[in-house]
Amino acid sequence: MSPVGETRATRLEGSTGWVLAILALLTAAAPLSVDIYTPSLPLIQRDLGGDEWLTQSSITACLLGVGIGQLLWGPLSDRTGRRPVIFFGVLGWTITSLLSALAVTPVMLLSLRGLAGLCGAAGIVVARSVVRDISSDRRAVASRVGILSMVNAVAPVVAPVIGAVIAIAWGWRADFVALAAFGAAVGLAFALTVPETLPADRRTGGGARTIASSLAGGLRNRELAAVAIALGAHAFGFYAYITSASFIVERQFGHPPIVFALVFGTNAAAMLSANLVFRRLVRRRHPSLPLGIGLVACAVSGAVLFATAAVRGPEGVLWAASIVFAGGTGLVLPSAHSWGQLTVVASGVASALTGSAQFLGGVLGSPLTGLLGVTAENLGLVMTIASSVAIVAWVVARRAERAAHPGP
Structure with missing residues (x-):
């Protein structure tokens, strides 16, 4: 039995497919941030200057942000509810992605990618908690979390291919514009589709x-x-x-x-x-x-x-x-x-x-x-x-x- 119980799971039962789809897209955001622009790293270094290691470090900074961010957003969502945390994370991720397209130095790009990872972590970590909230038994939790985890695993594999296609057509900055558009669309879909799943009496103080x-x-x-x-x-x-x-x-x-x-x-x-x-x-x-x-x-x-x-x-x-x-x-x-x-x-x-x-x-x-x-x-x-x-x-x-x- 999930923390919320059968009542909330039953109320969302008719829209579970849509909810899972939105949660899967939220889960994909941070991995996309890390890997979508890896094929363009040589071009980024040429345009922004700096050493090769500094440009490559933007990948590490994003990964580090995702890892540390989950330690913040997960417990925070147990205290404030799921929706505020996801909204704040998606908004921050969208803004930092757009600003990354405007980067003029490798240090600026590195800093923005670290912040993007930190914000994008909210979608990954809280999405799993939403699944637990709306699932009425252990088997449903395992199966649904499995879907999100699979998206998290496959995204790093397909992201470089998507990024390479975008960069070939419109340049490497377009990768970050595409991420920002993705974030705005997913944030809107979440706002319209997924209600708060953790009631006040279940939250920690x-x-x-x-x-x-x-x-x-x-x-x-x-x-x-x-x-x-x-x-x-x-x-x-x-x-x-x-x-x-x-x-x-x-x-x-x-x-x-x-x-x-x-x-x-x-x-x-x-x-x-x-x-x-x-x-x-x-x-x-x-x-x-x-x-x-x-x-x-x-x-x-x-x-x-x-x-x-x-x-x-x-x-x-x-x-x-x-x-x-x-x-x-x-x-x-x-x-x-x-x-x-x-x-x-x-x-x-x-x-x-x-x-x-x-x-x-x-x-x-x-x-x-x-x-x-x-x-x-x-x-x-x-x-x-x-x-x-x-x-x-x-x-x-x-x-x-x-x-x-x-x-x-």
Whole structure:
């Protein structure tokens, strides 16, 4: 049973599809912010000047903003309600996106992208809480959060393709204008479609100290903390893959960009297919099952990628390993976020901790292969270690869940 209960879920039952669609678009906002302009980074550096690392740091700043922002917006939505937080976040994200199109220095762009990530985090973290509010049973929560998590995972894969098309037609500044238009449209749709889902009598009280206390209390929940660690560890490897794959395909193996697009296209298809499997599994089983399966698949595929690259094996095997890794990720992300919402911790806090773990893991994982050397061998090693650490955390979380809910 969700915190709000069956009455509110029943009242929104007829419009659940529309509500989920709007929440999915809100969830996509922050990942789009991070990745839509990555194909244009060389052009941005040429126009704005500055060192290459400074332009690239705008990506890291946006990721960092998304990770930290969720720690703020999630608990705040438990206190003030969902709608004010989402409205403020969407408004801030839209304005900073538009201002990014007017950037005249790399420092200005970096600062605006950090703020955009901070504001965009509101849509990701609060959307999951709205789902928990309007869902009347655990299976509905898991399935619906799974949809949002899948959007969150697929957006970084498709965003560079969309951004490249826009930039080719109208220039790199048009990417940010498109983001601003997207934010305005989604904000209006949310205002017209989604009511407040957290009634006043269900809200928490207190100020900043209470929010910090709520986060600390969530971390003291062993089950939720272990799930967050598992997700953060996996995200470390996943974002290392996202940021390294194009260099490996195009530079290490000398293929044209169309081949990279094909690789990422098959990855996206694998993630979507895995999400369908997840939604079937959680109708009868706890999300811990698909999470465990996904982590094992990712660890094995990372090891295959490492071993094949080390012996200069067939490129087809490397491609197949990337597809398995993407499919495993398609199980991991929705499972971890759904599991977080099924713990006894308040929805906003649970969403904040799992969401921030994912993006902060990405902040740490994104530059690592660049430091080690962007090769398939190094990427496979990072993927294997990250997923293996996540498996250990999964075991801890599973034991904590069984202790909290003993039974068959």
